[in-house]
Amino acid sequence: xxxxxxxxxxxxxxxxxxxxxxxxxxxxxxxxxxxxxxxxxxxxxxxxxxxxxxxxxxxxxxxxxxxxxxxxxxxxxxxxxxxxxxxxxxxxxxxxxxxxxxxx
Numbered sequence: 001x002x003x004x005x006x007x008x009x010x011x012x013x014x015x016x017x018x019x020x021x022x023x024x025x026x027x028x029x030x031x032x033x034x035x036x037x038x039x040x041x042x043x044x045x046x047x048x049x050x051x052x053x054x055x056x057x058x059x060x061x062x063x064x065x066x067x068x069x070x071x072x073x074x075x076x077x078x079x080x081x082x083x084x085x086x087x088x089x090x091x092x093x094x095x096x097x098x099x100x101x102x103x104x
Contacts (some may be wrong), residue, residue, distance in 0.1 A: 017101050032038050075081055093099045 030037060087099055
């Protein structure tokens with residue numbers, strides 16, 4: 001029983017010497033290399049640039065599609081553009097026609 005009490009007192013005595021350095025190491029690692037650490041700003045800046053490029057690309061694509069939609073809505077029902085879009089999007093064609101798709 002005396003040995004157990006002696007061991008408990010040693011653990012209480014040396015407890016801070018073991019855990020405080022671990023806490024300091026953990027915090028210093030996260031300050032420099034954590035998700036929001038000092039070293040991650042370069043990576044986050046490059047991700048921001050890439051995502052802003054994607055956003056601008058999507059905005060231009062969206063604007064082009066809006067123009068196409070408005071031009072399709074303003075056309076008459078016998079227009080060639082409507083016929084072309086029906087063939088491209090829906091894949092409709094006559095039985096004696098071949099539809100060839102080109103990648104853009």
